[in-house]
Amino acid sequence: MEYQIVTEFAELESVCSKARESDVVMLDTEFVRIRTYYPKLGLIQLYDGDQLSLIDPLTISDFTPFIELLKDTSVLKVLHACGEDLEVFANSFNCMPYPMVDTQIMAAFLGYGLSTGFAALVQEYLDVELDKSESRADWVARPLTDKQLDYAAADVYYLWPLYFKLFAKVEAKQWWEAAQQESELLMQKRGRTPNPENAYLDIKGAWQLKRKQLAVLKPLATWRLNEAIKRDLALNFIIKEQELWTVARHGLKKPKQMEQEGIDPRAIRRHGERIAAIVKHAQQTPEEDFPEKIERLMDFPGYKQVFKTLKDEVKKAAQHSGLATEFLASKKQLNQYLSWVWKHQRDPAKLPDVMQGWRLELFGRQLDQVMDV
Structure with a gap:
């Protein structure tokens, strides 16, 4: 397994130019x-398929040739379990590889579990x-060790033959x-930009709060997300999700109160005054502007029975198709x-996954018939 390490723009240009002559390329990232x-x-x-390159993003500032490869619609990009890789491309290069296929998804269409690892398939x-x-x-x-470089190279070197073996089987099964x-x-899904105004909906337990408390949680969650993006810090390193919920639940306006409720002292030192100011301002929100109470699906009449009926339909489709039930439709879907x-x-502007593409053909319409009974 031979590979070259690309550390300069001219090398990148040459490598990407040659790759664009191929119909298919293998891609991976380490982050x-x-x-x-x-x-x-x-x-x-x-x-x-001919040239294996390990591109060092820490030594190259102009990635135009690589971006052009990512956008070249005549070249299919193949990756494995690439959800986070797609986020890397979107954040680093403001685009994603297109067209793209994920070999983990290809394996799922051959009856494997959706989280089947690369090493297991290669084996x-x-x-x-x-x-x-x-x-x-x-x-x-830096520097990367020889062991790291060999490991990274293997991920695309073996992806090449694996992809073609999976492709033959997937195509044969149509x-x-x-x-x-x-x-x-x-x-x-990976390309969607989070809307800070809706960040409060992702806070665990938000459904337990009254509308007045949600009026406090909403600006707090918006501030936390904006702060995380601005400072490039994981959300919980700004302030933990549960602590944010506690502040909104009790309307905590003073650092002393926050301390008494068990909020991390470091978060209080860094952001206590800002949080207090947001809470005070939010508590002035007129009632007509409060967010709507969050309705949980499980609180809708007959939810459990309806969910079971839908799950049974998916199981039937799984038996018929040979695909894993969880792959056809997860609980979330x-x-x-x-x-x-x-x-x-x-x-129609908010179509769920099961009412689009191959799922619609396989069982989506059947779900709709069941719901209309």
Whole structure:
């Protein structure tokens, strides 16, 4: 397994130009995400079937040739379990690889569980045992060790033959178009920019709060998300989610009160005054401007029975298709569908996953018939 390390613009230009002559390229990234809001890119792996390149993003400032490759619609980019990789591309280069297919998704269309790892597939299809001991390495530290570089190179070197073996099987089972649709759906989800105004809806336990308390939680959650993005810090390193909920629940306006309720002293020192100011301002919100009470699906009449009925329909589709039930429709996706029916009156602009593409054909329409009975 030979590879070259790319550290200069001219090398990057040459490598990407050659890769664009190929119909298919393998891509992967190594990154670190511990305390930061955004993943920190440490290495890019690129393999066109002939030339394997390890691109060092810490030494190159102009990535135009690579961005052009990512956007080149004549080249299919192949990745494995690429949810976070897509976030890396979006954050680092303001674009995503397109068109793209995820081999983990391809494997799911062959009956594997949705979280099947790369090493397991390589072992099964190529009879090669990969060393995954470097998966938690610090990819931003320099210099990278030979062991790290070999590990990173292997991820795209073996992805090449694996992809073609999976492709032959997926195409034979007539799932190729569906695998592309599912990969694109993943890209859409990972590419969504969070709306700070709706951040309060993601706070665990927000449904327990009254409208007046939500009027406090909403600006607090918006501030926390904006602060995390601005400072590139993980949300809980600004202030923990549960502590934010506590502040809103009790309307804490003084650092002393926050301390008594168990809020982290470091968070109080750094942000206590700002939080207090937000709470005081929010408490002046007129009642007509309070956020709506958050309705949980499980509190809707008959939720459990309806959910079970939908789950049974998905199980039937799983038996018929040979695909894993969880892959066809997770609990989250079924709840998304119920929200669409019960809360959004089947708004065509807010189509849930099960009412799009291959899922609609396979069982989505059946779910709708069940709901209309």
